[in-house]
Amino acid sequence: MPELPEIHLFAKDMHQELVGKTFDAVEIVQPKSLNLPPEDFRGRLIGTSIQAVSYHGKWIQLELSKGWLLINLGMGGEILLITDENYPEKVRLAFRFTDGSSLAVNFWWFGYAHWADTLADHAMTAKLGPNAIDLSLEAFRSLLQGRRGAIKPFLLNQARIAGIGNVTVQDPLFRARIHPMRKISDLSDDEVEALYGEIQHTLREAIEHGGSKWERNLYGRHGSWGKDFFSVAYRLDEPCPVCGKTIEKIKTGSTSSYICAHCQL
Numbered sequence: 628m629p630e631l632p633e634i635h636l637f638a639k640d641m642h643q644e645l646v647g648k649t650f651d652a653v654e655i656v657q658p659k660s661l662n663l664p665p666e667d668f669r670g671r672l673i674g675t676s677i678q679a680v681s682y683h684g685k686w687i688q689l690e691l692s693k694g695w696l697l698i699n700l701g702m703g704g705e706i707l708l709i710t711d712e713n714y715p716e717k718v719r720l721a722f723r724f725t726d727g728s729s730l731a732v733n734f735w736w737f738g739y740a741h742w743a744d745t746l747a748d749h750a751m752t753a754k755l756g757p758n759a760i761d762l763s764l765e766a767f768r769s770l771l772q773g774r775r776g777a778i779k780p781f782l783l784n785q786a787r788i789a790g791i792g793n794v795t796v797q798d799p800l801f802r803a804r805i806h807p808m809r810k811i812s813d814l815s816d817d818e819v820e821a822l823y824g825e826i827q828h829t830l831r832e833a834i835e836h837g838g839s840k841w842e843r844n845l846y847g848r849h850g851s852w853g854k855d856f857f858s859v860a861y862r863l864d865e866p867c868p869v870c871g872k873t874i875e876k877i878k879t880g881s882t883s884s885y886i887c888a889h890c891q892l
């Protein structure tokens with residue numbers, strides 16, 4: 628499942644490749660991923676051109692000459708820039724441009740392609756918190772201020788902070804020596820600062836290495852950021868790199884976490 632690093636890279640590559648292209652045709656295999664009837668959706672796009680590509684949380688935002696196209700890969704999928712020669716086998720949506728290239732979108736399970744007149748009109752992105760990578764330490768502190776509940780579910784709640792998922796949350800908590808279910812109100816200023824720094828480090832490291840090795844980018848290439856970079860995440864029964872005790876997997880609300888119970892309090 629793509630998280631902030633992969634979405635960040637999609638938006639950057641799509642901005643570089645797609646700005647200036649004009650929609651010529653839209654192939655719709657999975658109409659339920661749209662927020663408009665297929666004919667209406669097609670009608671809004673054809674003839675408009677792409678001005679800029681950005682992202683908010685797990686949504687990729689294409690600013691058009693009129694309106695916005697918003698894509699969310701859900702539990703995962705592919706967005707590929709292709710030509711007729713390398714048209715992929717599995718496509719849920721394909722956007723063909725007047726220059727003959729296409730953007731092919733596949734959802735592994737379910738995703739969204741929405742049209743919106745303005746971003747404020749689109750409830751699913753309007754309610755998201757700020758992108759995790761754009762937060763200052765002070766902004767992070769104020770988001771945590773007065774919050775009850777445990778730290779990990781808070782970090783995964785996209786309405787509070789956007790873009791962090793179960794892959795990018797685990798090592799920052801370990802390296803800041805914080806148990807995923809610690810109460811936010813019990814965190815010291817130093818712990819909040821350490822956690823903030825580790826989140827920023829993890830997101831930037833993943834971006835530098837082309838995103839997760841389980842995901843493919845706009846050109847169909849896998850990233851190189853994976854288990855080799857992780858301290859505890861997905862390292863069940865291996866020794867903790869700090870104290871040598873065995874890494875455990877625990878339930879943390881609706882998700883699981885790999886932790887060192889000796890180092891993370």
Ligand SMILES: [Zn+2]
Pocket residue numbers: 867868869870871872887888889890891
């Ligand atoms: Zn340990």
